[in-house]
Amino acid sequence: MFDYLIIGGGAAGCVLAARLSEDPAIHVALLESGPSDHSALVQCPSGIALLARTGQAQWRFATVPQPGLNGRCGYQPRGRVLGGSSSVNAMVYTRGQPGDFDFWAAQGNPGWGYADVLPYFKRAESNSRGADAWHGGDGPLHVTDLQQPHPASQAFVQAAVQAGFAANADFNGARQEGVGLYQVMQKDGERCSAAKAYLTPHLGRPNLQVFTGAHTSRILTQNRRAVGVEFMQDGQLKQLRTQGEVLLCAGALQSPQLLMLSGIGDHAQLLANGIATVHHLPGVGQHLHDHVDVVQVVKAAHAKDLWGISPTGIARIARGVRDWRRDRSGLLTSNLAEAGGFLKSQPMEPQPDLQLHFVPAQLADHGRKTLWGHGYSVHICVLQPASRGSVRLNGKDPLAPPHIDPNFLGALEDMERLRRGFQLVRRICAQPAMAAWGGHERSARARSELELELLLRETADTVYHPVGSCRMGPGGNGEHTDVVDARLRVHGMAGLRVVDASVMPRIVSANTTAATTMLAEKAADMLREDAAQG
Template structure:
């Protein structure tokens, strides 16, 4: 028996494993279905392009057919490796808007407003620019400006200013709005995932055990209390007991799946799959939502310093490999999505409702399709979509993928914003700073000129930008799954700690917020144990 079992070795799980094992008297076990993060494609930032093509370290889920996308199935990549999606993502460090967190608190979640969570963002961060009122410099997670930036981030920023947006040198500072170059979770030319930040430095702790290749089957319950986990590893089925708590950190797609496999969730769905109902909790798997996103791609044949398949491009990559191996610098330190911005789709919007990501290559089908020549791409996504979907079980087999339905573009407002966003993106890309490159928009999107044509293009091409949240929503209503302490409602000894608890998605990339959630959760867990100990001592004294 151990004190804490953490299910999922992604961003949140790595934080909890590190923070809870700081107490040498506490025994912590971390279970991860994937393997160790030992691939060079993980550690070399530009390796993410090959990770996308090969599907390495990735669950590679698909959605249910999406009516809003013309019946297409969307792609849902999720990290299957220590570090989770922080080991395979584009390494952008953004937090969202302060209003996002004040909204969480206003929805009945005390302690989750901006002023409450900012200290946890700062605690997690080591920003190479140094500490200031918005940033920390003593945390485990290294955050920095790009080590060897291309010229295209600067050109994009100049084009954004020409389009009427202001330059923003810090999207996590006093004001989010504007265009600029993203900071990234790198260190010394390598990806700096949650595993490298939190887990790797602490693997030698005798009170921390990490088990990879461990597929969780279910949470073990005795009455209303979680007491352990059943999992498969290396052909063996095992059970492990937890004296204090089970902490579910499997992410927005798999945390609800694990709960339902354990008999915790909507009773009708559990019975459909022959799972005994332990706790009828109708909100499990509901409220799934994500940043719906569309990409436009441009041919820029003369800019051979953009990534692309050509003889000059191949020569540059070979040179870049040697430079990265020798000095951890050069073109392979790119995260591809080097620049972007937060803009408003209309002057009537109080805060940015769209996000842009410039990609220094021709991105087609999430980078899985090989395309020739040189070019660039740009994403635009809706930051606070109104559409809501669900995660459901496909079967009672834990190895089966869940049924994922983000309900993309299910609400007309999401499409209207994305159409406006597409127009704004195209307007920016046509500004002189970028137009001087002599690029040409690919015909499929270039043909979309009217709102109706743009909407048709969006239905044919839009998909996720990899930020699913909300499927174990935090709150105090009938469809909420966890309370403001992240405890599963109606049960003891079980918390959910990951993006699934977000009541509403934040206006930005979600990795930094997940790290913040886990940092705060560690404090909540330790405070609960301290309170329990004080109550026990008081009872003994009586």
């Protein structure tokens, strides 16, 4: 019998498993559908390029056809490995704007304002620059500057400054706005995922049991209380029971799916899928949103120093493999998305509404398509999309992918911000620092507003940050669309909490791993406090 059953070994699940098992009297089980994180492609920072191609350690989900994307189905990869998406992402460490968290609190979630959450960001972090007012120096999650940033990444920052934007050496400090090189979640030339930071050092604890290859099929309930989990492992259906709580950490796509498979969700949808209703909670799966993103790609055939598929490029990668295997140094310590920034698409914006990621390689179709030769790419994403979608069921089979509808570009303002961002990046890349690298934008023919809109609808997609589908809020409103309260307890249920990015009332203006880690650090404290109060 366990005190806590944690479903999902991603960023939040690993944090909770480590923090809760610090008390030797508390027995914790962590269930992860995927394998361990021992693969070199996971541990090597540049291994993400091959992970994208092979789909290793990932759920390779797809959206339903998106009207805003000209009917295309978007790609929705999520981590399926210990560490979750923190084991397969680009390791960029950014937190968001203070106003993001103050908005959470203003929506009826006391304790989630920026002043409340900053201590948890700091507690999680071990920044190689040392501790200060904004950063931690001795936390489990190692954050550092890139070992060997590419000259083109540095040139991109210089070009943005030439275009009139401010340089910023710390996007998580006094201000977010500006351009610079990203800090990354790495340690000694290896990825520092949530599993590496929180879980691996404590696998020997006798009160912590980790189940890999364990796919949860439903949460067991009794009288509207979570009492256990049912899961499939090695071809067998198994169960675990808890005398405490079930903590759902399966992410913004699979946490609502699992709630619905367990009979918790909108009654009409459950009935349509042949599932008996345990608790009518119509907000489950609603309010899904994500950072819609487009990639501007420049082919620079003569810039052989850029990453690329050519005899020269392959030889450089081979040397990089040698260096990384020898002493965890060299080319393959790159996270690829090395530089970027947070910018306003127009001067009257109160806060940056765009994020850029610069990649010193040509990138197409999430890295799954080969573009021969050399070049570079710039991601442009909308930080606060207005579009809202949903996650629904595709039947009662727990192995079936969820019905994912982010409603990308459903709101006109998202298109307008993305279009302004695309033009802004063109201005940056035309500056002397980037012009020196030469090259030709692959989409250069799209010039008018209509041509740009057509281009964006044909190429935009996710930048891998789905949130909001189990929204945190006080509940009791007319639509009952909040799923968890400010202590992350599922409304109307006992012994059940959701702890992952799905609870975010609104997406953070940044990559989401850091905020998810913070959220789980805070949840661990709440769980201890609530247990102490009985």
